[in-house]
Amino acid sequence: LTQPPPWGINTNIRLTLPVVCFVWQIAMIILFGVFIRYDEESDTHWVETKAHDNITSDIENDFYFRYPSFQDVHVMIFVGFGFLMTFLKRYSFGAVGFNFLIASFGLQWALLMQGWFHSLDPQTGKIFIGVESLINADFCVAGCLIAYGAVLGKVSPVQLLVMTLFGVTLFAVEEYIILNLLHARDAGGSMVIHTFGGYYGLTISWVLYRPNLHQSKRMQGSVYHSDIFAMIGTLFLWMFWPSFNSAITDHGDGQHRAVINTYLCLASTVLTTVAISSLSQKTGKLDMVHIQNSTLAGGVALGTAAEFMISPYGALIVGFFCGIISTMGYIFISPFLEKTLKIQDTCGIHNLHAMPGVIGGIVGAITAAAASESVYGKQGLINTFDFTGDFKDRTVLTQGGYQAAGMCVSIVFGVVGGAIVGSILKLPIWGDPADENCFDDEVYWEVSEPESIPPILEYNNHMIHKQQDL
Amino acid sequence: LTQPPPWGINTNIRLTLPVVCFVWQIAMIILFGVFIRYDEESDTHWVETKAHDNITSDIENDFYFRYPSFQDVHVMIFVGFGFLMTFLKRYSFGAVGFNFLIASFGLQWALLMQGWFHSLDPQTGKIFIGVESLINADFCVAGCLIAYGAVLGKVSPVQLLVMTLFGVTLFAVEEYIILNLLHARDAGGSMVIHTFGGYYGLTISWVLYRPNLHQSKRMQGSVYHSDIFAMIGTLFLWMFWPSFNSAITDHGDGQHRAVINTYLCLASTVLTTVAISSLSQKTGKLDMVHIQNSTLAGGVALGTAAEFMISPYGALIVGFFCGIISTMGYIFISPFLEKTLKIQDTCGIHNLHAMPGVIGGIVGAITAAAASESVYGKQGLINTFDFTGDFKDRTVLTQGGYQAAGMCVSIVFGVVGGAIVGSILKLPIWGDPADENCFDDEVYWEVSEPESIPPILEYNNHMIHKQQDL
């Protein structure tokens, strides 16, 4: 009678999940043992480095330039992304918990992958890490968490870990191509993080299309308190986005300017998001989905140009249009994607990351191409676009072209990578939930009683029993 | 039959809200285009400034002195104020969401208004902004968010935007008078932020008095989880208040001392708040309203004196009395205000901001008047009170007088400004809710089902149907 469930509906992950966690973590330890070392600013030999380089004060350690931003980014990754996805009525454990799991794995793997591609020391064969490496690892993880948004509630934690393994790998490669080979600038990752992550997730969701997802319709949508939990995620993302876009920009004016631009851009996005959201309802009521998501689109879209001299009103303009486009995406494009293109995008990452990411890439390309010595100053232009070494003769127009090329690379990596990884995830071995059990924490979590409202229960029971007595 | 509702009960904001958002945001873009530029520390020409001013390291950029405090203040504005107001059982969307909206508009308008009054460059006609401008804009917004607390649940988002437009304008003028003309010190804004914002909101609430507000009595008060959400707001305000009071104080000892004073003062406030709250109930039970609000009064009351040499035990004393006074305000004064003065103060901002703000102004005046070279040191006294330029001959006694004068200015601006703006908001065109629909998110938000408790529902239905079968 109790037959083993057919492949694909067996959500028992008692074997696969522990095995993957243990094996991968042991692999991380071995690879870290072989490759990863402290860099000169986090090593006890820093005292000698200081003497050698005539550094007079410990405050010159890169740690003090970047640590506050790093912690903000860290909050965005774990609280921001995690809580943003708690909006579903019964998938908050999965939202916060699996986000926690895959980010924790992803950042280790990212340190290795990004290390091999960006900072492998040819002499020692080692990767030397410091606070900037931690930020980059968090950034890399962000790409995978964006992708998680598209498949939220429809995959198993094992699938998520696989998705993260490949996602980080693809990320490191496309990042290497875009930043190192094309020498494009993308400090806040409009292209390398958001565009890539968005299309990676959307393509995976497309491959994993579930025609009968309506069977779990009762679990879709939010409840009052889950919407408020999600606002915790929204606000921490929104507030700390200036840190995100400035975390790895140049010391001094570079970080300063990226903060100002992002701060302004996001403020502008809020107003147009509210406007379109209100317009979309008969009586002008606001939709929480829009407020939770589209208000963030401006931060995404300024990921590339935040460090440029886009000027304060330029930042406002970008935010203005992103709020409009992203909100309209939720109203018009998401239903279209689901119906026509068969892309089920749980969190609407197309509207929050993919589309604004592409806008960000375009804005970056245009702003770069329009840069001039009169605005930036001679040295300022060189510093901002890093026109040094092999690239010292590059013109801003060429730079604009390479920026545009970078955006295409990120899309291609997202789509092709997503298609391949999606196919792997389609194998019936990963313990993903049946259509009728999607968006339900009960599948992978020990869930306690739904809500303890003894008084109401008691009151009703009391009434019921009173009637029975009658 | 379905007549259009009479003026004032038509809560359809589908026209007004989008129009206001769009028009004002476009105005912001144009005004920013005309007036706002990066300052020399956030401009790519910083490299030249550094060379010119013999600055040896990027770490000297003001960004690194103020950015951690700025982010803390930013969290206070959006998460702190937003979540503090989620305590009502069914107005959390409005609390967090409208707070988000008006802060996002307000900070843009504040950059312009404060720029025109404080930092308009006479030669270029431009306003140059940096991280300190962002902090000041957030501060200015805080004044309006305080005012929001008095009218929470009783106004439409359009009214809130109007209130913010005028609030920021009034703020910039009173701030100019207090800080520039009177040369009073008010780093944490006891006077310019809290006293002004408190009386501004209270007066508006007085003008908008609703005699039949009891009709929405069922929506007043909290539920268990809404009280916990509100504690998120409380704690982030409480924890980051040292950053608030030190964000724009002098580099070095100024910021350092303001943090210590605020940290101590707030700790002291918690104990006396708990004591009075416990005393107020027959069996010594604590009231969440007090814990959520009065614990913060110490931070408000040290807004002026935080940077002074008030000494650690002085800070404790201020906190000691603020906890007592604020909690007793909730117990005795709020009911009196509502009954006798017809001021309906949803969040009790009189007890959390207005009264402690006035205390803060008085403490500041006394501490300034009592300052001495023996305590401050000769240069320390000059630095702390900025006795330079036109004010180099001012004595501490005179300074104390001007501090007191500054407090009066903030009260006058709050009351008079609030009366005028309140009259404007009384016009029956803003879509505010009917008395019986106050404190209800359903008026302005698409609200999902209240809580998904299928099992309980199912259980009860099951019992009901079982009975029916009987």
Added chain:
Amino acid sequence: LTQPPPWGINTNIRLTLPVVCFVWQIAMIILFGVFIRYDEESDTHWVETKAHDNITSDIENDFYFRYPSFQDVHVMIFVGFGFLMTFLKRYSFGAVGFNFLIASFGLQWALLMQGWFHSLDPQTGKIFIGVESLINADFCVAGCLIAYGAVLGKVSPVQLLVMTLFGVTLFAVEEYIILNLLHARDAGGSMVIHTFGGYYGLTISWVLYRPNLHQSKRMQGSVYHSDIFAMIGTLFLWMFWPSFNSAITDHGDGQHRAVINTYLCLASTVLTTVAISSLSQKTGKLDMVHIQNSTLAGGVALGTAAEFMISPYGALIVGFFCGIISTMGYIFISPFLEKTLKIQDTCGIHNLHAMPGVIGGIVGAITAAAASESVYGKQGLINTFDFTGDFKDRTVLTQGGYQAAGMCVSIVFGVVGGAIVGSILKLPIWGDPADENCFDDEVYWEVSEPESIPPILEYNNHMIHKQQDL
């Protein structure tokens, strides 16, 4: 008929709580007045100090090295510990609120106690405080909050205040012995904070053993939303733990390295926690209790060694085993402790703090003993272990021995101190709840209606009345 309840079941704290709060706060004010002063970096005389010490920039003020870490630690104390304990279905007010109260008192008392032991100026008889003192006070408080976890829901706020008074006192003494006399290193407090706090709380809980605690069984366990609130605590602890372990380490590479180590260690812990949690259930489902708590064990266990050259893979290894051991502690050891040793440990602090703290002490001793000049560099070794002054001839092996001795001291102080304080708390005068009322906010808080679900209530009532009509 309405007799006064017998001793120990009278939970009326209307006299005791206000008296304790007022008297202790007044005592704090007096003691602060006598002893506490600003240190030279937070005093207005800093301008003279700068000139005297040839300090060229305000950025050299210790404030800028430590303030970002301080604020993160502050968040951990109030939001981290507070929300971590909200997991119980009906004790969230007590979790967040009493945590707030005892931390606010504890930090004041800690400034005095730690000041007397560590930094009393022999000439002036004063304690000079700065930002590092604030961090140390927060650290000291952490020990008491850990202990609170063991008795959560079973004690009155007055008992908690008494527990904190003695806890801070004991902490300051053991810290003095471990750090100053034994000259052990313990920057993140594996020993002085976690081991001490853990055993202090466990022993108190053992003394206060309640054989009939099952009478409040209905209040134990979590509900869906309380588990999500607890994740707020978990994540803020987890994210900011790198700041915790680096907050008072050496400027420069010391802080930098401690962050990297803690970041990596915690990531590793998440994976093994998930693995063991999944293994522990028949179908591989995850248990929220493990995710909320055991994921943090790595941070605890690296408290001593975080600043050492444990190397990145070493940090991963520590995290790896901590995740396993802590999670297995929840599965196997906690039930054993309760059944056999009669220790009722509400939050499982044995698995989260005591055991990982001991591991941290051992890891610290081994890592210290294994330190070498070839890895650390000559000066690096001296700096890291502070082999100066009286200790300039100490070898790393001796240091390892003293580290191990330090751990024993912390255990002894925890157990003996806990036994004494537990006996005091057993006196029937503190207003603790009866067995059947444990874990219930109603005892000490004015609690509003449990949840406002009028529609469901109405729907059911509607059905009920419909039936009655039938």
